[in-house]
Structures are given as structure tokens and as C-alpha cells.
Amino acid sequence: MLIGGILVITRKNPVHSALALIVTLLAQASIYLMLYAPFVAGVQIILYAGGIMVLFLFVIMLVSIDRSMKERQFNSQWVVGIIAATAREYGYKLVTRDRPLLEYAKQGHIQAIPC
């Protein structure tokens, strides 16, 4: 799933990106399966992989590929972006350090749904 996700944002060709996104969504469906949620996995395959992504591809194929290939994919602010994302992640860690999610679950706010 991670490989698929990375491919989505690094491929220059939008059709390749869309196909990598399909791989990502299928991998997500298999994660649902591993979590004993077959119905969600089935719906995921039908709706996302079978329905929405086909429409994505449909539109992308009508767009001129040559022009979009020449455009630059990343702007020059990606360094700032990475720093901001790291800072945000660190901030999240700071906030949740004293109250881990597991404790929160133990108090009964979140329940595992038996299948």
C-alpha cells in the first residue's frame, strides 16, 4: 500500500499515477480483510477500484498526456513542506503523549466491534 502511495505522487504520467492509486486501494481492501471486515473490503473494491477509479481513468485519458508530462510536478517549496509536516507530527506527539489512545480506549469510549 505504501509503495502504491509513493508511486501515485512520484509518477509523471497521470495514467500511471491513477493505476498506482488502484493498487493502493486494493491493498487497503486487503487490510480490511485482515481486520475481519470482508463486507467493507468488498464494498471498497466495488466502489473505489471498480467505480470511481474507472471514472478517474476515463477523464485522464481524455486529457492530453504530452502537455501534462512537460509541466513540473513539484514546486520549490517541498523542503518547507517536509519541515512543516514533521513539525505537525511532532506537535501531535506532544499533545497525545500524556493521554495515549489505548488508555482512551480502555475507558470505554472506543469499542471493538465483534464480527
Place this chain on the structure above:
Amino acid sequence: MGQIVQYIQSYLGSDKTPGAAGNMFWVLVYIMLVFTGLSVAVIAMNWLERKILAHMQVRLGPMRVGPHGLLQPIADAIKLLLKEDIMPAEADGLIFWVAPFVVVLAAFTVFVVVPFGPTHAITDMNIGILFMLGVSSLSVLGIVMAGWASNSHYPLIGALRSSAQMVSYEVAMGLAVVSAVLMTSLNASGTGTLSMIGIVQAQQEQGEWFIFKFFPLGLIAFFIFAVAMVAETNRAPFDLAEAESELTAGFHTEYSGFRWSLFFLAEYSAMIAVSSIAVTLWLGGWLRPFPNLLSGTPWDQIFSLFPGVTFLFFAAICFYNTVRMPKHPLFRIQTIGLAGFGVVLGLIGLVLFVPAVSVRVQDIFWFSAKVAGFMYMYIWYRGTFPRYRFDQLMQMGWKVLLPMGLGVLILTASVALLQQTIWHP
């Protein structure tokens, strides 16, 4: 060694599918059986389609390779395997290479849940029908990939048409399926199921195939599905994706040799897959016809003779045509071949009369016979209906089938509710 034998034998008394029982050995055996059976069915369909279409158009069809062209599909397969595998210079290599495999995988994976009998399926999932619809909808991705990667105009137009068509007919198909799934909840236990085996067992329990349930609601839902499934597999009269007169061959124009034959294989196995969905949902799957009218032990025994009788009938046709063969020495080998084929069919038929065999095989026989009926309908449609125009196709999908599907769904739900609350509380 002894442990392995014990592991293999431990499944034999089971009343579950090998997948549900978790026995890897029998799962592998079943996968092999289904795969070979499917390949043989596709080969047979190839010959039958050409023969039946030819006879519908008052032609003879293939006659040269083997008696009555029986070896023609094998000759075709050898020709396709030996052909050069051409890839257009401007094509997108990876996607062009992957596309046929995506289509074939989607078409074959579906057969994991197809119930040939109460225990004769590879596995039984509790999302069976959802799995079938989902995986078969993935094949459209392969078609789109093939059309785009060829980097040519005809395949691109073909792929666009086919994806638009498949996405829009999937909606009507889904609604029809939901109305059948609703009917499974009208048991004594009151819970519905999505499992393919569970759906057939629900029909057995209610003593009624869903095509006859709440007449004519079941019939209308079946009709919607029967139309949508032809559109879904891109067959005539909905074969706009590969309309020969406009697009040469549609999305697989640039493919040749082995890759083209993969598309061919996928198309036919997808046809068999959607037919088996229809058989499972509305025509009672592996159940024999007339379970109520002709019930009781004598009728059960008479119906258990059917598999053998069918094969003997085919053998009789073979022998009849052997006698009719021209007596010229040139036709000697063909005459002998046809007689030999008849003998093989007759022996299969005789084996099927053995009670121990016929009890185990008759559910597979009834399922395959119903699916074979659908395959004949496919050929019949192709021989009789003219191709739709694209706007007519869309109009049919969105303005006729979709409202009909919604209406049938609502009516089925209301009638089921009425039946449970007012008529038989």
C-alpha cells in the same frame, strides 16, 4: 507420510467446501478442476459459437479440421500461440503488457465462489455475491488499460465506450441482485445472506426458485439482470466496444498472438461467470427442476438418470453423423475419429449411470446445464439482434433498466414486508 494421507482423508466425510473446511490439499485439487473445466468449456464454446452461428445463417461453419470441425479450436489455439507477439512502437510498454493479465485474473478469480454444488465450490465466502460483482468489475480496468496503452485511436475509443457501458449497466445489475438478496431473508430464521451457497440453500428452503417468487417481480429482476449481463460482458447486441464496422476490433485492435487469446479467454470465462451468477440467484443453482410438482423418491431417481442420458444422447448424435459421413476413402480418418468421439461420450454417459457417481455428480450437472442454456442464449442474441447505437444503449441503461430495477426493488421489499406482517404474521 501417514500424516499427509490422514490430512487428505480428513476432508472426505465433510459437508463443507474445502475452503470453508480449511483443507489446503483439496482446495488445490478443486482449483485445478475448476481451471481445467473452464478452459475446456471455453474451447467448446469457441467451436459451438461458430457452428451455431453458422447454422443460424444457413452456412456450414468449420468443417475441415477434424470431423465437423471438432478440432478447429485446437488448431486455432496452436496458431495463436505460434504467432508473433507484436507491440506497437509508441505503446506504453508496461501497461500494454499487464492489461491482458488483469482481465484474465479478474475473470478467473471470480470462480472461487461459484457454487457447483453444496460442497462443490472452492470456498464459500459470506460476501460471495459482493465478491463476484466487485472482482468482475475490475476487468473494466484491464480493458481501459489495454485501450489506452495501445496509443492508437480505435482502441482508445473502444475502451472509452466499453468503460462507460460497463459502469452504467453495473448499476442496474446491482439493483437486480439486491432484490434477489432481499428474498433470501424470507426464511424461517429471518436472516438474509450474500453467500452464494447460502442463496441457493435459501431457495431450497423456500421451495421456490427466485425467478418465480412474487410473480412477476422475480421474473422482472431476472430480466434486468439478463440484459445487464450481456452489456457487462460486451457481447452482441451491446458489443459497441468492439464494433467491427466502426472500430476494427475495439480495445484489442493492437494485440496479437498469445495476448489476444488471453482477451478471448477472459471474455468467454466472464460470460460463464455472469451466467453462473444468474443461475445461482434466480434459477436455483444446483437444484433440479420441478422439486415440488414431481417430488418423491421415484422422481428423484428418474432425475438422477439425466446426466447419463444427456451424454448418451450426444453419443447418439455422433453415431448418427458417423453413419451420414461420405463413404469416400478421403473421409475414412474423420469417420473413425467421429465414431471414437461418440464412444468416449457414450462411456462417460454409462459411467454416470452408476448410482455412486450420479449422486455426487448430478448437482454439478444441473448447474452446468443451466449455465449452458445461458451460453446458448448468448449465441442466439448474437445471431439475431442488430447492434445498438451508443445513445440507444445509454438510454436503455439509464432510462429503462435503472428505474425498472429501483421499482422492482421497492416492490419486492414492500411485498416481502406485507407477507411477513399481514398475510402470514
